[in-house]
Every structure is written in structure tokens, then in C-alpha cells.
Amino acid sequence: MSSTSASFSRAGGLLLAYLHRGAEPSAETAFAGSLLTSLAREVERAGFDLLVLDDEPRVEGAAPRVRIDPFTAASFVATRTRHLGLAVTADAAYYEPFNLARLTASLDHITHGRAALNLVHDPARAAAINFGVRDRAAPADPDRHAREFLQVVRALWDSWEDDAFLRDKASGRFVDGDKVHAIAHRGEHFQVQGPLNVARPPQGQLPLVHVERSPASRPWAAAEADVVVVAAGDEGGVREAGQALRALAVREGRAANPPRVLAPIVPWVADTPDEARRLRARVAARPDAVAAIGTPDEIAATLQAWVARGLADGFAVLPAPEAGQWPRFAEQVVPALSRRGPIGPAAAGFAPTLRGRLGLARPANRHASLAQPVNG
Numbered sequence: 001m002s003s004t005s006a007s008f009s010r011a012g013g014l015l016l017a018y019l020h021r022g023a024e025p026s027a028e029t030a031f032a033g034s035l036l037t038s039l040a041r042e043v044e045r046a047g048f049d050l051l052v053l054d055d056e057p058r059v060e061g062a063a064p065r066v067r068i069d070p071f072t073a074a075s076f077v078a079t080r081t082r083h084l085g086l087a088v089t090a091d092a093a094y095y096e097p098f099n100l101a102r103l104t105a106s107l108d109h110i111t112h113g114r115a116a117l118n119l120v121h122d123p124a125r126a127a128a129i130n131f132g133v134r135d136r137a138a139p140a141d142p143d144r145h146a147r148e149f150l151q152v153v154r155a156l157w158d159s160w161e162d163d164a165f166l167r168d169k170a171s172g173r174f175v176d177g178d179k180v181h182a183i184a185h186r187g188e189h190f191q192v193q194g195p196l197n198v199a200r201p202p203q204g205q206l207p208l209v210h211v212e213r214s215p216a217s218r219p220w221a222a223a224e225a226d227v228v229v230v231a232a233g234d235e236g237g238v239r240e241a242g243q244a245l246r247a248l249a250v251r252e253g254r255a256a257n258p259p260r261v262l263a264p265i266v267p268w269v270a271d272t273p274d275e276a277r278r279l280r281a282r283v284a285a286r287p288d289a290v291a292a293i294g295t296p297d298e299i300a301a302t303l304q305a306w307v308a309r310g311l312a313d314g315f316a317v318l319p320a321p322e323a324g325q326w327p328r329f330a331e332q333v334v335p336a337l338s339r340r341g342p343i344g345p346a347a348a349g350f351a352p353t354l355r356g357r358l359g360l361a362r363p364a365n366r367h368a369s370l371a372q373p374v375n376g
Contacts, residue, residue, distance in 0.1 A: 031068055032075055040077045040084060040375040046330040047338070049357050050085035051077065052118055052209060057130060071103055078111040087116035087209050092145065094131050097152035101196055105157055108201035113353030116207040121146045125260040133245075139189065142221040148187050150208070150224055157205055158366045159195030181367040201333055203355045204362045211316075215241070221259060222248030228259045228359055229316040238263040239311050239325035260358070263312035264289035265303075266320050269296060269328040289318045296328075300336035 043051055053070035070088040077086060088101055088107065108115040121142045122314045139145035161179035168174075183194035210217065210225035221228045222245050230241035242261040249258035266289045270276035283291050294297050306312050320327060351357045 028366040050089040055089040089118040092149040101156035105198040113202035118209040156196040223252040260313040264316040265292040296332035
């Protein structure tokens with residue numbers, strides 16, 4: 001089944017990749033909408049902001065991982081949740097900017113402003129052969145390719161001004177053509193005329209999530225992402241990654257609005273301090289996430305201290321190998337965090353859109369002052 005993530009606002013956000021309580025789903029239920037609904041509602045009840053639906057187009061090995069299409073899943077979940085944000089994962093190597101802009105804008109309309117995009121770029125041969133592009137050469141600079149891809153998507157999102165729809169029965173004018181703009185993009189990798197055939201998303205621009213696989217992606221993330229889950233195995237690594245991202249953001253002209261830095265943790269919730277000590281003795285360290293071991297109050301105190309000290313704006317909570325850790329985190333650690341300050345919807349004042357809940361302003365439309373309408 002697909003891996004998922006969720007986040008709640010505190011001094012930024014908390015991202016969570018989790019396993020469902022209890023046993024893994026059977027082959028009959030792994031793709032059932034009822035399971036996806038249960039997962040999403042459980043995340044929402046815990047006070048989280050964002051459910052990230054992962055994807056990977058490759059199929060490898062004798063027992064490949066299988067995944068429901070994230071756009072289908074997000075559209076389904078949107079009708080069964082009220083305020084949960086929904087981030088879809090898409091690979092820039094196998095989408096075109098126009099169809100991804102259309103899919104994501106449509107999702108934002110369907111969810112009333114709860115959509116986000118997790119854009120990845122992995123032109124692996126195992127995926128390429130599934131898309132009939134076996135012989136397509138990978139971009140010499142994947143980050144450069146991804147930047148241009150995102151540039152086109154964002155321009156297409158803005159190709160309709162917010163007030164382009166007149167719906168004026170008296171005059172018979174439905175759309176103001178002067179407020180619908182071609183983007184006429186001619187770049188190194190893409191040539192796209194536009195405009196999009198979907199109105200501007202309710203959020204204006206969807207939030208961009210980035211999950212680090214290596215520090216090599218940090219320059220791109222510092223320039224483009226709104227939320228970044230860093231790859232770090234200890235507190236020092238989190239501090240170093242956060243400092244590097246913020247310094248790169250300054251170089252990119254984002255000193256006033258750097259990306260939110262989320263520290264990755266694996267929760268190991270113990271009932272007593274003695275159990276926590278035993279867990280610390282046997283849990284192996286890993287390079288991509290910090291083991292958060294302790295009682296609920298101990299873990300909550302540690303997370304709060306990291307935010308207070310500026311190490312991170314939030315946390316990426318990855319699944320522990322033992323089943324049952326996610327329910328314990330949701331049912332015991334989250335309330336302990338809540339007692340220390342508002343989280344979830346209360347922290348954002350019940351903002352109606354995901355951008356609002358993440359503390360991101362709605363951007364102005366870049367085409368509002370241009371004199372190149374689609375019918376001009």
C-alpha cells in the first residue's frame with residue numbers, strides 16, 4: 001500500500017509518515033476506500049493538518065511495493081474529511097507541466113483550498129520503461145529541469161486572474177478574456193503556450209512540500225519549497241541541515257520567508273522511564289531520522305524544546321518498525337504537546353485553506369498587470 005504523511009501546525013508543522021494501527025491490511029483491503037478513509041479520519045481526529053500521499057512509478061523486484069494513484073486517493077479522501085490538507089506526490093520526469101498544473105488546480109478546487117504538491121524528480125530506468133521513454137536521456141541537471149518544470153506549473157496556475165469569471169447574465173459575458181493570459185513559455189526543457197483550462201486555484205499557488213533524500217537537493221528546496229523534511233540522524237544533523245537551508249534561502253532572496261524546516265523523528269513511546277531506558281539500549285540509530293524515545297511527556301518536552309531553540313519548525317514523524325507506535329504517538333504524545341500550547345486547527349485559528357494553516361500568505365497573481373490576454 002502507499003505510504004502516507006500528515007502534519008499539524010504548531011510553530012510550523014509536524015509531518016507524519018505512519019502505519020495503520022494493528023496488522024497490515026490484507027490483499028483484499030489494501031486498496032479499499034474504507035481503509036483510506038479510516039486512515040485519513042484518524043489523522044484528522046488527531047489534529048493534523050496535512051496528509052501526504054506518496055507515489056513511485058517504478059516496479060522492481062519479486063515483491064514490488066504497490067501504490068494507489070495519489071490524485072485518485074486525494075479526490076476520494078477530500079469528500080470524507082473536513083479540514084485535512086492533501087498533498088499529492090508527482091514525478092517531474094513523467095508528467096508534463098500542463099497536465100500536472102491542471103490536475104493540481106482541479107484538486108485544489110475540489111478540496112476548497114486544501115491541496116499541496118510534493119514534486120520529486122527521479123528519472124530511473126525502472127520507471128522510464130513503464131512510460132515508454134526507455135531511451136530518453138536524463139536531464140544533465142535534474143534540479144535545473146525541476147526548477148523550470150515548477151516555473152511553468154506556477155505560471156499556469158496564475159494564467160487566470162482571480163476575477164476573470166464575470167458570470168454577468170445581463171451582458172451575457174461569462175469570462176473577461178482580458179484576465180486570462182497565455183504564458184508563452186519557451187525554455188530549455190519545455191515550450192508551453194497556455195493558458196490553463198482550469199481557473200486559478202483557491203490558494204493561488206499550492207504549497208510545495210519537499211522530502212530530502214540527500215543534502216544535494218537543498219539548493220533547489222531552499223529556492224522553491226514551502227516545507228522541507230530534512231534528512232538527519234541526530235540533533236546535530238538537524239541543526240546543521242536547518243542552518244544550511246536557511247543560509248541558502250537567504251542567497252535565493254528568501255530571508256523573509258524561508259521554507260519551514262521539519263526534523264525527521266521515529267517515535268518510540270514508552271509507558272515508564274525504565275522502559276524508555278531499555279528502548280534506548282536496543283534501538284539502532286539510522287541516518288535519516290532521529291529516534292524519539294521516552295514517555296509521552298518526555299517526547300513532547302523534547303519536541304517543544306527543539307522548536308523553542310529554533311532547531312526546527314516542526315517534525316517529520318516516520319513509522320517505527322513496531323506496529324502500534326503511531327496510535328500511541330497520536331493518542332498520547334499529541335495530547336501532551338497540546339497541553340503545552342495550541343496545535344492543529346486551533347493554532348491557525350481554523351484557517352479554511354492549507355496555506356492559511358501553514359502560515360503562508362496567498363500570493364498575488366503575477367499576470368494581473370500584464371497586457372497579453374488570451375484573445376489579444
